[in-house]
Amino acid sequence: MPRPQPLSGFPELLPRQHIVEQQVVDHLRRAFELHGFAGIQTRAVEPLDQLLRKGETSKEVYVLRRLQADAESGDAGLGLHFDLTVPFARYVLEHAGKLQFPFRRYQIQPCWRGERPQEGRYREFWQADIDIVDRDELPAHYEVEIPLVIADALRGLPLPPVRMHVNNRKLSQGFYRGLGIGDTEAALRIIDKLDKLGPEAVRKLLVEEIEASPDQADACLELAGISAPDTSFADRVRALGVTDPLLDEGLEELAAVVAAAEQEAPGLVVADLRIARGLDYYTGTVYETVLEGHEGLGSVCSGGRYDTLASDGRTTYPGVGLSIGISRLLVPLLSTGALSATREVPTCVLVALAEEEGRADANALARRLRARGIPVQVSPSAAKFGKQIKFADKRGIPFVLFPGDGGQDPEIKDIRSGEQSPVDVDSWEPPAEDLHPRIVAA
RNA sequence: GUGGUCGUAGCUCAGCUGGUAGAGCGCUUGGUUGUGGUCCAGGAGGUCGCGGGUUCAAGCCCCGUCGAUCACCCCA
Structure with missing residues (x-):
């Protein structure tokens, strides 16, 4: 048999590298448990309609089919999960009667996406996810707590420093509304492309796609340009002269996150009002995290608050969570040798x-x-x-x-x-x- | 899915205007009659990704294919 070739996007670690990954996972698990999160696992497969709801068809889902299934019967409508948040939302709905709320859980499992692989981006990868969900109402203080748990968990690992960029969608959307923009979600989506396209192109998109006036577009760009390691961002937003109740709410919530982080994990969090996070299901605070010196990897830990992801029609379960991209974080560092283990066997x-x-x-x-x-x-x-x-x-x-x-x-x-x-x-x-x-x- | 680049020893790579394959590291044996690492001397290891074409002759040129990789898209 010829030597098998590797499969693109399905990284495999050597024993010495696996030791690093295992110890990182153990460390995260202990840290999450110290904060009272209970561990769960969900099955690898979900019904396709669960995975694809909200029209998330852009996600490249691997579908599952029995080899012996009839050609005519089609697939069973099952797919591998592409993150841990969507399966968790389903899990909460399915087991709501047996769970105690507010429910805090951690979950460390592989996920699959069919996208073309690149450095830090794989078709099979591990995520470590924490979420807190409550019934009907979720107090905003959890949006402050979640990033602090992550900061605590990442502390003590020999990783390059991380910087978490935080925004609040109420802040952005309230601002756009106060400005008189109708489709605030579309505005958010366009602003999210700022890093990729640059201010000129974004300005053009705002004017063309959502019929913003040049002044409105400029105001959006000014807002997106604001970032600060402390609560001073709020004054700079107010200085732009836009008023809206939702904006005030967002300012207050983001200030709470930033202030708490400044206190408990100095240097970790920066308010960055250009962060939007695609369109997805986020409704409040949103988080993105970069590894210093490895910004090209993209976000190694992202998440946010979602109010309507889990709802059975009678009851909704709002939540807030963050996912650490374990593979994205570790595989590049392991393959360049930036991280290693003292030996390749447990033997002492x-x-x-x-x-x-x-x-x-x-x-x-x-x-x-x-x-x-x-x-x-x-x-x-x-x-x-x-x-x-x-x-x-x-x-x-x-x-x-x-x-x-x-x-x-x-x-x-x-x-x-x-x-x-x-x-x-x-x-x-x-x-x-x-x-x-x-x-x-x- | 679209486009660019690259596939030579276990690893990293060299191989000129086509002339029949090399280095370093690693592995292995011995020097070293039961204690490694240094040093010295030897040895093994290659269908040059795969298939076809051009040619007296192809690792090198052409076509196809597979794989990898980077960028776009999207994101952990």
């Missing part, structure tokens, strides 16, 4: 073998170490000790244990320093930083 100690007959004794020594939580494996063969040390070295295993024959004490060797000394197998501890592989940034 390799038990050497002087002769094959000693394997049972070596296994017994290994068991005693494992009983105290130290990851151990026994050498694959009684090769020359030099070879066995090399076996450990190539995998990054820090210690080799020589059982010692004929009544000799076992000895342990730190193969990085070369130091070797007799050990008491029942009390020896590796340095804490050597017990498990660690993430290291280059």
